Amino acid sequence: MILTEITDYKLKLRLYINGLGGAFAALFSVLQFSTGHPQLGSISLLCSCYFAGIVHFLHKKQHYLWRGRGVLLILPTTILYAIYANPAYGVYWIYVTVAVLFLLLTLVDASIGTAVFALLCFYLIAPHFNQDVLYRIYGTVILSGLVSGIFSLLIDRLLARLNGVATRDPLTKALNRHTFHTAIEIAQEEHQRYQITAILYLFDLDFFKKVNDVHGHLAGDKILQQVSDLVHARVRKSDQFFRYGGEEFAILLRHTSLQNAVHLAEDLRSQIQEYKFYNDIKVTVSGGLSEVQQGDDVNAWIDRSDAALYEAKSAGRNCNKINIIDLDLLRE
Numbered sequence: 348m349i350l351t352e353i354t355d356y357k358l359k360l361r362l363y364i365n366g367l368g369g370a371f372a373a374l375f376s377v378l379q380f381s382t383g384h385p386q387l388g389s390i391s392l393l394c395s396c397y398f399a400g401i402v403h404f405l406h407k408k409q410h411y412l413w414r415g416r417g418v419l420l421i422l423p424t425t426i427l428y429a430i431y432a433n434p435a436y437g438v439y440w441i442y443v444t445v446a447v448l449f450l451l452l453t454l455v456d457a458s459i460g461t462a463v464f465a466l467l468c469f470y471l472i473a474p475h476f477n478q479d480v481l482y483r484i485y486g487t488v489i490l491s492g493l494v495s496g497i498f499s500l501l502i503d504r505l506l507a508r509l510n511g512v513a514t515r516d517p518l519t520k521a522l523n524r525h526t527f528h529t530a531i532e533i534a535q536e537e538h539q540r541y542q543i544t545a546i547l548y549l550f551d552l553d554f555f556k557k558v559n560d561v562h563g564h565l566a567g568d569k570i571l572q573q574v575s576d577l578v579h580a581r582v583r584k585s586d587q588f589f590r591y592g593g594e595e596f597a598i599l600l601r602h603t604s605l606q607n608a609v610h611l612a613e614d615l616r617s618q619i620q621e622y623k624f625y626n627d628i629k630v631t632v633s634g635g636l637s638e639v640q641q642g643d644d645v646n647a648w649i650d651r652s653d654a655a656l657y658e659a660k661s662a663g664r665n666c667n668k669i670n671i672i673d674l675d676l677l678r679e
Contacts, residue, residue, distance in 0.1 A: 358405055362402060364451060365405065368398045369395050376388045386432075397418070397421045414456070419456070442488065457499060523590060531649065548599075548652065549652040550635070552630055555594035558630070570630060598611075608636055616666070635668050636655055636668070652670065655670040
């Protein structure tokens with residue numbers, strides 16, 4: 348999946364940058380110890396250890412420790428001490444630090460961290476350079492921060508667009524089928540490990556082929572979009588809404604009881620039945636619900652919801668049915 352590849356790419360990029368940071372910090376530490384600067388050498392060694400720890404978590408656990416925010420303390424502290432010890436030498440590391448912060452952190456974290464770091468740097472270097480040089484340093488540091496920030500913003504927007512292409516159906520803006528299977532697997536694993544309840548609601552539009560045949564595919568597409576809008580307006584932010592097939596949709600409801608899920612399904616069915624769709628076309632839906640069970644595999648859970656959906660169609664359509672296993676549990 349494209350989404351997984353994007354996530355892996357971001358982790359690998361951070362792994363490499365933190366690895367390089369750790370290596371350079373270690374070399375810098377050795378250099379400082381060898382030239383008689385044990386304080387700066389010790390701080391640089393601490394910085395190297397931090398980067399090594401981040402690399403360990405990224406490589407072994409695929410986890411970005413503290414979202415990388417530890418670098419806001421470790422790296423600026425090292426550079427600020429370098430500026431304090433030798434302003435003429437340390438000032439050059441300001442630009443590197445600004446770029447690294449934007450590479451390793453979110454845009455908001457990097458922007459705040461860079462602003463505070465730059466102000467502290469300006470305070471430390473002010474007594475050591477004449478006014479003309481200070482203005483050049485201030486201007487180039489600010490420019491470096493702006494360019495790094497804009498670049499980070501553009502990358503974030505590009506990744507967001509790629510995520511949208513990878514995860515959403517272009518017509519309805521519902522999550523797509525590939526994302527559906529990943530979400531179902533996650534919900535199933537959460538239930539097995541932590542007993543988190545989850546309900547899968549499958550529904551499709553009744554006799555939708557007839558709508559396309561009689562009114563045309565443009566009308567059919569418009570109705571699919573309107574149904575999607577109705578569902579998006581009704582479900583919670585934590586719920587996940589998918590386009591499962593041509594006219595078939597799915598809603599994954601986590602932390603939801605079967606009773607509440609049935610209420611939602613009936614509410615949606617009623618809203619769709621009463622809604623004034625494109626060209627006054629009447630639309631109804633049939634749906635099936637099933638709760639994840641201990642020992643389930645993904646296919647078994649989907650099959651139970653699908654069987655309940657088939658039962659709803661067999662019962663005359665325009666209704667929702669609960670899978671028989673779940674219905675027995677609900678009665679108990």
